[in-house]
Amino acid sequence: MATIKVPEISSMATIKVPEISSMATIKVPATVPSPAEDCDQLRKAFQGWGTNERLIISILAHRTAAQRRAIRATYAETYGEELLKSLEDEISGDFERAVLLWTLDPADRDAQLANEALRGWNPSNRVLIEIACTRNSGELFDVRRAYHLRYKRSLEEDVAKHTTGDFRKLLVPLVSSYRYEGIVVSGKLVKSEAKMLHEKITEKAYNHEELIRIFTTRSKAQLIATINHYKNEYGKPINKDLKSDPKNEFLAALRAIIRCTFCPERYLEKVIRLAIKGLGTDENSLTRIITTRAEVDLKAIETAYYKRNSVSLKQAIKGDTSGDYKAMLTALLGHDDA
Amino acid sequence: MATIKVPEISSMATIKVPEISSMATIKVPATVPSPAEDCDQLRKAFQGWGTNERLIISILAHRTAAQRRAIRATYAETYGEELLKSLEDEISGDFERAVLLWTLDPADRDAQLANEALRGWNPSNRVLIEIACTRNSGELFDVRRAYHLRYKRSLEEDVAKHTTGDFRKLLVPLVSSYRYEGIVVSGKLVKSEAKMLHEKITEKAYNHEELIRIFTTRSKAQLIATINHYKNEYGKPINKDLKSDPKNEFLAALRAIIRCTFCPERYLEKVIRLAIKGLGTDENSLTRIITTRAEVDLKAIETAYYKRNSVSLKQAIKGDTSGDYKAMLTALLGHDDA
Numbered sequence: 243m244a245t246i247k248v249p250e251i252s253s254m255a256t257i258k259v260p261e262i263s264s265m266a267t268i269k270v271p272a273t274v275p276s277p278a279e280d281c282d283q284l285r286k287a288f289q290g291w292g293t294n295e296r297l298i299i300s301i302l303a304h305r306t307a308a309q310r311r312a313i314r315a316t317y318a319e320t321y322g323e324e325l326l327k328s329l330e331d332e333i334s335g336d337f338e339r340a341v342l343l344w345t346l347d348p349a350d351r352d353a354q355l356a357n358e359a360l361r362g363w364n365p366s367n368r369v370l371i372e373i374a375c376t377r378n379s380g381e382l383f384d385v386r387r388a389y390h391l392r393y394k395r396s397l398e399e400d401v402a403k404h405t406t407g408d409f410r411k412l413l414v415p416l417v418s419s420y421r422y423e424g425i426v427v428s429g430k431l432v433k434s435e436a437k438m439l440h441e442k443i444t445e446k447a448y449n450h451e452e453l454i455r456i457f458t459t460r461s462k463a464q465l466i467a468t469i470n471h472y473k474n475e476y477g478k479p480i481n482k483d484l485k486s487d488p489k490n491e492f493l494a495a496l497r498a499i500i501r502c503t504f505c506p507e508r509y510l511e512k513v514i515r516l517a518i519k520g521l522g523t524d525e526n527s528l529t530r531i532i533t534t535r536a537e538v539d540l541k542a543i544e545t546a547y548y549k550r551n552s553v554s555l556k557q558a559i560k561g562d563t564s565g566d567y568k569a570m571l572t573a574l575l576g577h578d579d580a
Numbered sequence: 581m582a583t584i585k586v587p588e589i590s591s592m593a594t595i596k597v598p599e600i601s602s603m604a605t606i607k608v609p610a611t612v613p614s615p616a617e618d619c620d621q622l623r624k625a626f627q628g629w630g631t632n633e634r635l636i637i638s639i640l641a642h643r644t645a646a647q648r649r650a651i652r653a654t655y656a657e658t659y660g661e662e663l664l665k666s667l668e669d670e671i672s673g674d675f676e677r678a679v680l681l682w683t684l685d686p687a688d689r690d691a692q693l694a695n696e697a698l699r700g701w702n703p704s705n706r707v708l709i710e711i712a713c714t715r716n717s718g719e720l721f722d723v724r725r726a727y728h729l730r731y732k733r734s735l736e737e738d739v740a741k742h743t744t745g746d747f748r749k750l751l752v753p754l755v756s757s758y759r760y761e762g763i764v765v766s767g768k769l770v771k772s773e774a775k776m777l778h779e780k781i782t783e784k785a786y787n788h789e790e791l792i793r794i795f796t797t798r799s800k801a802q803l804i805a806t807i808n809h810y811k812n813e814y815g816k817p818i819n820k821d822l823k824s825d826p827k828n829e830f831l832a833a834l835r836a837i838i839r840c841t842f843c844p845e846r847y848l849e850k851v852i853r854l855a856i857k858g859l860g861t862d863e864n865s866l867t868r869i870i871t872t873r874a875e876v877d878l879k880a881i882e883t884a885y886y887k888r889n890s891v892s893l894k895q896a897i898k899g900d901t902s903g904d905y906k907a908m909l910t911a912l913l914g915h916d917d918a
Binding site: 383386387390394395396397398399402411414415418419420421422423424426451455459460461 | 732737789
């Protein structure tokens with residue numbers, strides 16, 4: 243019979259606690275107070291006449307996801323109330339949203355963001371793509387697990403419920419897939435699938451089953467190799483060819499998948515740029531990117547932002563926001579001089 | 581702003597070690613030798629002139645998945661060789677396949693079975709459905725994770741590669757879904773989706789997007805409520821209506837999904853029955869069911885088997901198999917008198 247090989251399955255027995263990324267912007271003090279001490283300070287911030295918002299920021303914006311989780315657990319145990327509930331009672335507006343989103347576990351935060359995006363879904367909403375394609379496979383699965391806990395149904399069920407037509411054909415597999423994370427790339431597939439993509443795009447068969455399959459199931463390394471080959475072989479970047487009709491939201495969704503896969507920090511830079519640009523700020527998008535990336539790759543996004551706009555992200559945010567909200571975002575950027 | 585609720589996300593931090601099910605047939609001694617002692621005995625079984633197959637059975641067939649994992653780890657550490665490799669060198673045939681499959685971790689075993697099914701896939705192959713629908717959502721995800729480790733690509737990529745047409749439309753989402761596991765059922769959906777299923781089935785639109793979505797994404801509790809309502813409302817069990825053409829393999833696949841969801845032990849009983857029936861035995865199927873269910877629900881399958889065949893599963897297997905293979909299977913059934 244065929245050989246049965248034993249892979250290192252023992253890695254399934256543990257969940258890695260993510261260490262802080264070198265691309266993270268948050269600053270964690272060298273000596274972190276115990277969760278009990280942090281809770282005590284937070285409680286003080288809530289008490290008395292008025293809330294001490296800056297004290298809240300000085301604690302929560304300087305703790306990792308694991309530390310915030312410990313604070314939430316200790317707080318609930320000590321005061322018999324959820325920390326998020328207390329925060330909700332004490333603060334408001336954009337500042338509240340930023341603090342609450344930040345305080346959540348990343349997977350649970352993404353589950354909430356995905357659900358919000360779905361409840362108000364329209365074809366120009368690309369939050370689901372952002373979540374599905376800028377998180378790694380394990381993180382996306384954690385989001386699906388958190389979604390079960392929070393909403394008592396699956397993410398893919400809700401995607402199918404709230405989306406229609408080609409978007410549904412694209413987004414259901416996109417959130418369901420568990421892409422291989424390794425760097426092994428099949429050169430044969432690169433060629434055959436670049437050819438297939440080129441054919442379908444030339445025929446304007448953008449919703450073709452094969453195109454959707456390639457976009458939604460291939461590993462990031464494989465997909466990147468395929469779109470590189472596409473450019474070499476057919477002379478134009480795939481995203482140029484996917485821009486035949488700039489008003490077509492489905493094409494925009496396909497381009498977003500490619501951009502999130504190929505260069506997430508540049509994609510996310512653009513989301514921030516558009517959120518800040520012009521009159522009025524899209525606080526929802528700004529808050530989402532800062533809170534979801536501050537512990538991941540916000541430094542790289544800052545670099546991309548400076549390159550593209552010749553102004554630092556910190557300056558741009560300071561110019562466009564105010565008060566405690568401004569202080570919270572700049573703290574997450576690693577600055578405390580708001 | 582909308583309330584942000586905190587579900588009990590802390591459960592994400594631990595992976596439950598599955599306890600032995602009350603429906604398991606394997607017998608584990610009250611006092612289990614240490615992994616080192618077991619390895620020592622296994623090594624003895626391999627040494628000298630000929631192999632002591634019964635000693636191998638007396639150890640491995642009486643250990644849980646966690647215990648077998650510890651034995652594998654200790655063996656590799658002590659002898660610098662994988663236990664599975666040693667077993668492969670020492671034993672052969674159906675006995676070898678049964679011992680190797682049994683010794684593997686359940687998720688890794690399923691990954692291997694899924695891959696075998698895919699490499700030789702044809703429309704009558706229902707192993708993928710068996711794996712996708714009789715395991716729970718967490719177990720199915722573990723299979724996908726094990727598949728990455730073992731094959732360096734995703735299960736859904738391989739399903740898309742090896743299947744075609746309607747089967748591909750059905751099987752890719754089937755293995756990709758992460759069904760909600762709770763018992764919360766939406767009565768409104770039960771009605772609307774039973775109606776939708778009835779419409780599509782009446783129109784013979786068996787490959788309709790909505791039918792596939794319902795079959796592949798709904799929680800088991802929701803799907804069972806829907807097919808119960810279908811029967812009440814439309815007078816016939818859905819599987820009767822899905823039998824309009826008994827030779828249509830796609831309809832058979834849909835029925836298998838319903839049966840695996842509704843009553844897995846009766847579905848699996850039938851797989852065993854067909855494997856044993858007639859001249860010659862389908863050892864592959866028999867081995868698969870016994871090794872994958874001995875620690876899960878083989879007692880319930882035995883009960884279903886006796887009800888349906890008026891002969892005990894143990895007697896049937898003894899009559900149809902021989903030698904060490906027979907001894908291994910009956911040991912997994914909890915008997916040592918083969």
